[in-house]
Amino acid sequence: MATAANVYWDTYLKSKVSSKVRKSIRIDTLKKVLCLPVSHFDDHHSGELLTRMTNDNQAIGKACSDTMLSLIRNPILALSSFIYLLTINWKLAIICALVGPMTLLVGGGFGKVLRHNSQLLQHRVGGLTSVLQEILGSSQIFKPFGLEKKLLQTFTQNSDDVSKFEIRGGKIQASLSAAANAVGLLSFIVTFIVGAYFTASGSMTVGGLIAFIQLMNHLTWPFTGLASSWGELQQALGAADRIFKTMDERTEFTDIPTHKVNHEFTNMKVDGLSFGYTSSRSILNNVSFHVEAGQKIALVGPSGGGKTTIFKILLGLYEPSGGDIQINENNIRDMKLQELRGYFSFVPQENVMYSGTIRENIACGRLDASEEEIVAAAGDANALGFILELPEGFDTHMGEGGIRLSGGQKQRISIARALLRNAPVLLLDEATAALDNESERLVQKALERLMAGRTTIIIAHKLSTVQQADQIIVIQNGRVAEKGRHDELLQSEGLYHTLYKGIYSESHLKKGKPLYETFPL
Structure with missing residues (x-):
């Protein structure tokens, strides 16, 4: 014993x-x-x-x-x-x-x-795990394209390397x-x-x-x-x-901080902003613009010009290599990251959904939100209808990456999250891209509620959706090519005029009316 x-x-x-x-x-x-x-x-x-x-x-x-x-x-x-x-x-x-x-x-x-x-x-x-993650997360691509054999070969090669x-x-x-x-x-x-x-x-x-x-x-x-x-x-x-x-890696914080939303916002000045992901490749060069509280600012221009990079710098994801950004006359270099990020709500083009319920994903906007606030945010985001139609409502599990929801539904969940956060400055990165007409209409209405009373900076390729913006800033090759209101930029017949006329003539005619008249901003 x-x-x-x-x-x-x-x-x-x-x-x-x-x-x-x-x-x-x-x-x-x-x-x-x-x-x-x-x-x-x-x-x-x-x-x-x-x-x-x-x-x-x-x-x-x-x-x-x-x-x-x-x-x-x-x-x-x-x-x-x-x-x-x-x-x-x-x-x-x-x-x-x-x-x-x-x-x-x-x-x-x-x-x-x-x-x-x-x-x-x-x-x-680690490499084998990376390949496996990519395979398991791409069933909607490898099946239609018939990539099973290629992916199996790739996995087998990595597996052979591990086995060796x-x-x-x-x-x-x-x-x-x-x-x-x-x-x-x-x-x-x-x-x-x-x-x-x-x-x-x-x-x-x-x-x-x-x-x-x-x-x-x-x-x-x-x-x-x-x-x-x-x-x-x-x-x-x-x-x-x-x-x-x-x-031993360098971190943003010494410890995980408590984030709080900053509700006071009067203005933001971007002056001579420069940035490059590597020392040999410059993405932004001497970008400057000014945003007043309540304004709607649009960033437009050819793809790869640096528009999304500006958002990443505003959110403190990267440090600028040159120039300054001031919010309420305070340089962001002197702010703690949680203070800087507390000024913004963000709706990205590709929404990230966490495994869990719809309620939990919306509550990411503010973790201490009440049930009534979560339901209200879903309603304002035009998401309440489809949520209540689900068998488990707000308790519906979304699956990995929100796979059980459509693109438009996930986008409206993302908007509900941003509404719940209730930050004074809203960043929209192509929020209606890759949506069908009906989903775009619902999302656009939700965005109108979200933008009401907030300072908004929009990245848009559909120029007809930003015609009512207080200022349109055209970014080309990391530089400000021109800026002004819609009518002013059309009259100047610069890059914006070229982009607008080209896009309008190709895809934005709808019964003789531009798209913005059908779905106004």
Whole structure:
């Protein structure tokens, strides 16, 4: 019974320690990841971060239970055995003790190789996870295009790469174990030969030699086991290196802050704004404009001109390389990020929906919102009708990325989220792009309610939707090509005139009327 109880508590306590270590590392890692700037996610695929929080985390947890206990228990067992063997024959005991340094040398040599291989393996696993994420999230593309075979080939190639490093790691681990056992066997043979000599010369009895040989296993076995545990520790350290690399990254915040909406807004001045994602590639060059409270400002121009980049800088996702932005006469460089972001509500072109209910996704706009405020926001966003038609209403689970909803429905959920946030400045990035006419009409009405009484900056390719804007700023190749009201820009016959006439003549005729007369801003 005592043995059974010992096995139970040994297994349970090791499992508990490992679990708590993994949980702590997972939470600390995610906390760090949530504080990383957007630029970090530009350079690192989410699959890589996912691997660090799963596979690497698992390896560290295992090392903190079984491996660490072995590294503590085995030396103690070996030392105790050595002391006991000294009482039988100190000369043979010293010969046996030589197995320790030899085993540690073997473990140290193979350990470095194992650690390096572990890092390379986990990097490949991260790539494999990234490919798998992309495949699983693109069923609506790979099925219509018949990409199953191509994606399988890509996944197989990455899987083969992972398998190669797994097999290599197995070879290294096997070589380490074999070398450690060879050292132990060599020690046994040498001890037996020397012991036989002592017995033949009469300095040691046959019974003493037999007792010594039986007991020396308690000295050699812990050292050979120590080599294997050392190899496992090196693999765990390789995983820890990857996690620590993430933990050492520069962050936006030292700790996750509490965000609050700033309701006071009088004006914003963008002066000489410049930015480049790399030092060799400039996206914005000397962009300047002024926004007064209550105005509707439109950013238009050819794709790739830098319009969305302006939004990213306003939201504090990137730091400008030149120029200044002032809100209420305060430079944003002097603001904390949560203060800066508290001025804005944002409706992106491609909406992000979280796995969970419709209620939870709308409440992302303000986490302390009441049920009445959530329902009101859904109503103002023209989303209440379709939500109530769903079997579970606001408790309907949206699926991964909101896959159970249409594009127009997701867009209206996003607008409801922005309404609930109730920030003074609204940023709209092509909020009606890629929608059918009926969805666009519903979304446009929701946007009208959202823009009412708010300062609004709109990115638009449908120029007919921004004709009533207080100021239209035309961005071309990262520069302000021209700015003014719709009529002024048409009269100047510049780039805006060219864009408007070209788009209008091609696609914006509807029964002899421009689209804005049918769906006014």
